[in-house]
Amino acid sequence: MSQNNYLDWTEEQWRAKLSPEEYAVLREAGTERPGIGEYTNTTTEGVYSCRACGAELFRSTEKFDSHCGWPSFFSPLAGDSIIEREDRSLGMVRTEVLCATCHSHLGHVFAGEGYNTPTDLRYCINSISLTLEEKPIEG
Ligand SMILES: [Zn+2]
Numbered sequence: 001m002s003q004n005n006y007l008d009w010t011e012e013q014w015r016a017k018l019s020p021e022e023y024a025v026l027r028e029a030g031t032e033r034p035g036i037g038e039y040t041n042t043t044t045e046g047v048y049s050c051r052a053c054g055a056e057l058f059r060s061t062e063k064f065d066s067h068c069g070w071p072s073f074f075s076p077l078a079g080d081s082i083i084e085r086e087d088r089s090l091g092m093v094r095t096e097v098l099c100a101t102c103h104s105h106l107g108h109v110f111a112g113e114g115y116n117t118p119t120d121l122r123y124c125i126n127s128i129s130l131t132l133e134e135k136p137i138e139g
Pocket of ligand 1: 050051052053054055099100101102103104
């Protein structure tokens with residue numbers, strides 16, 4: 001286990017670790033433009049980790065093709081790997097998805113859109129918030 005307590009990191013530490021583009025999304029809750037993210041259409045088998053802290057967040061087995069322009073998952077790897085909180089920015093009520101380990105911004109989750117998935121949830125996550133590690137998924 002890492003000795004880092006990411007919740008104690010300062011803005012300066014995050015700026016040193018992350019690129020300006022990563023910082024704008026992960027630490028300032030930005031959104032990358034649709035369709036440009038490196039993992040939007042990725043079907044490679046593996047585990048997606050938080051690009052800020054490395055915590056494992058999502059698996060390729062829960063990724064689905066939502067045609068929304070961002071990587072979409074119908075379930076996180078484990079319920080306690082992420083935090084969901086109400087986001088009233090931009091004049092909308094949405095549910096923001098944060099990394100539970102470092103509280104970096106990942107994206108938003110939408111419910112009840114009618115996707116043919118086990119949960120009918122769409123975790124709409126910025127590619128730049130994730131790092132994919134290719135490896136076989138058990139079960
Ligand atoms: Zn994190």
